[in-house]
Amino acid sequence: MDRPAAPAYAAEAVAGPDGALADVRLTVSGKTRHLAGRGGAEAERERALALAAAGGLPVFVGAGLGAGIAAVAANHAGPIFVLDKEEAIDAATGVRKALADRPSVVFLDDADPRRAAARVTDAARQAGFSALAVIAHPAYPRLDPAWYGAVVTALRGYDALRARLRGPRFAGGPPRVLILSRPYFLYREIEAALTRLAITWRRVATGTGDTGDEGTVAAILGAITDFHPDMALTVNHLGLDREGRLAGLLADIGLPLASWFVDSPRLILHDYAALATDATMVFSYDADALPELASAGFRHTAWLPLGTDPHLFSPLAADPAAPHPWRADVSFVGASMAEQAREALARLTPFPALRRALPQAAAAFMASPEKSARAFLAADPGRGPAYAALPTAEARLDAELALTWEATKRYRHACVRELLPFSPLIAGDADWETVLPGMGKAWRATGPLDYYADLPGFYPRSAVNLNCTSLQMKGAVNQRVFDAPATGAFVLSDAREQLARLFDIGREAITYAVPEEIGPLVRHYLAHPAERARIATAARKRVLAEHTYDKRLTDLLAAMKGIFG
Known part of the structure; x- marks a missing residue:
């Protein structure tokens, strides 16, 4: 980069009454200037601390007597940058030598001032787009206006970019x-x-x-x-x-x-x-x-x-009772959880005692009012010590997952078995064939369904859609309680505390507390289509009013x- 040559000058150290460095006398074109100015090192120190107090990455433009740098370094854990190329002044002050044992203080004197400033702004971006606390010494731009002017301009450019990034936010009109x-x-x-x-x-x-x-x-x-x-x-x-x-x-x-x-x-x-x-x-x-x-x-x-998105999940244009491979009195959509449970238990292979105990613990967790797998394992007198003794947080999470997926698998299988008297249609993975062996005439399988392409047409073709919530969310609700009603379909869901905050139970949603209640409820609502339709209509009205993704x-x-x- 071409720039005007800086004027030559001489620098002479000036000692104070105690013999310590008090100033540097600069002789430029026959004129005498002073580096320290009124107040000397103490004023330099106070000014640097005041400017650094606002926070950000400290950047000195000119080292001065070094008092400001030393004061900030004593209170700042991160890097400090010093943009200073004045060899004559440094020879008089000895600042670089004095700070050589502080690796956090980085001196930059690249011939190209833009490159020197870029090293600072790159560090600031890598530190989370940190603010810059610029501490500029007034004497240095007069010694080389082109170099120091370019440095200050680049630092101001970074601040301007940071200001553009910062906002304002929510200043008016719809948010972006x-x-x-x-x-x-x-x-x-x-x-x-x-x-x-x-x-x-x-x-x-x-x-x-x-x-x-x-x-x-x-x-x-x-x-x-x-x-x-x-x-x-x-x-x-x-x-x-x-x-x-x-x-x-x-x-x-x-x-x-x-x-x-x-x-x-x-x-x-x-x-x-x-x-x-x-x-x-x-x-x-x-x-x-x-x-x-x-x-x-x-x-x-x-x-x-x-x-739900009611533009995707909406009532069928065709008659939902018309013949179709998906037409069913009762259906269930969901994974058997057999593979998930197997994989989770396999991760506990290094801890065989806990792995053997997890299936029994899962049965207890399934029936427990405790919602947190972590809290359940920690409080369990039989398995709590083994869980607490696991060597890493990852291992403890694996135990929680194993408990959750094994419990969900057992719970889901118990619920789906209650549908077998009604010849249900089950959409899920191939492991259902293993879960329900020798019962091919008691149920039909469709294989996995695509959420977007298939489910909007699947739900309304079932008189009763069973919902069985994962035990990772014992109090919450899943997607189905919104999607299925949006199509006008009837849902029989397991009772969840948060479901009661979203729907009027009994008028807009029908629930079972334990799997054994599923059979009688299915039988009742299959025998009362008008009641079933009234509940489905009320549920859809609630969904459209309060439970869309737009809302x-x-x-x-x-x-x-x-x-x-």
Whole structure:
């Protein structure tokens, strides 16, 4: 880079009464200047501490007498950058030599000032787009206006970019939403709902591998700079790295993040760290998970159940009672959970005693009012000590998963067996053939169904749709209690506390408390089609009014604006 040559000057150390360095006399073009100015080293120290107190990455433009650098270094754990190329002054002050034992103090004197400044701004970005605490010495720009002027201009450019990234947020009108997207359930529904709500949104793909890499961060920062969102939105913390770098970056630039958990937060967040920033609000489909999220440090939490897209799940145009391979009096859609339980138990192979005990514990957990697998295992007198003695958090999570999936498998099998007198249609995995051996005439199988292509046409063709909720969510509700009624179908669901907060039980939803109640309820509602239709109609009316994804996203956006607007 071509730039005017800096004027030559002489630098002479000036000692104070005590013999310590008090000033540096600069002779420039026959004129005398002073490096320290009025107040000397003490004034330099106080000024540096005052400017650094606001926080951010300390950046000295000119080392001065070194008193300010030493004072800030004594109170700052991270790196400190010093942009200073003045060899004559350093020879008089000895600052670099005096600070040589402090590796956190980094001197930069590249011939190209833009390269020197870029090393600072790159470090600031890698530190979560940190603010810069610029401590500029007034004498240095006069010695070389081109070099120091370029440095200061570059640092100001970084601050300007950071200001553009920071906001303002929710300043007026509908919010603008940046979606941190990965291939996963619910993103399609979220994007469709935002479009219907006339909410401007943009998707940033965060890949499928490790998160938080430089390419992903650069793409997110580019979208923030260009799109100017009011908030970011993700599902199940997808796209966030486990170390919390991206969450910290979003917090640092003041971009609120909404994370909607549609699976157990415990199973997702167990090995994440530093994600609970003040700029994050977590929404959970399961209200029972909110206390644990709060204990993990999340200040802003809310219950946000699943819902449905009535543009996808709607009544059939054709007669649902017309002949069709899916036409059935009773049906169930779902995995047998046999494979999931096998795989979870296999992960406990290094702990044979606990593995042998888990099936019996699962039967007890299935009948227990305790909702948390972790709390159940910890309190269990027979298996608690073995669980507590597991060597790692990963092993303890494996035990919780094994308990949950084994209990869910047993519970689901017990529920589905109650349907056999009614020749049910079962849509699920091949393991159902093993679960219900020798009963081919008692039930029919369809194999797995596609959520989008098949289920909207499957539910309304069954007189009774059985719902059997996973035991990872003992108090919450799954997708089916919204999707099936949206098609006009009748659902018989297991009783869940949160279901009673969403529907009028008895008028809009019919529930069973234990598997043994399924048979009599199925028999009753098959024999009373008018009553069944009345309940299905009431349930659909409730779903359309309160349980669509349009309503869920409206509530989410209102909550975010209320806290961060």
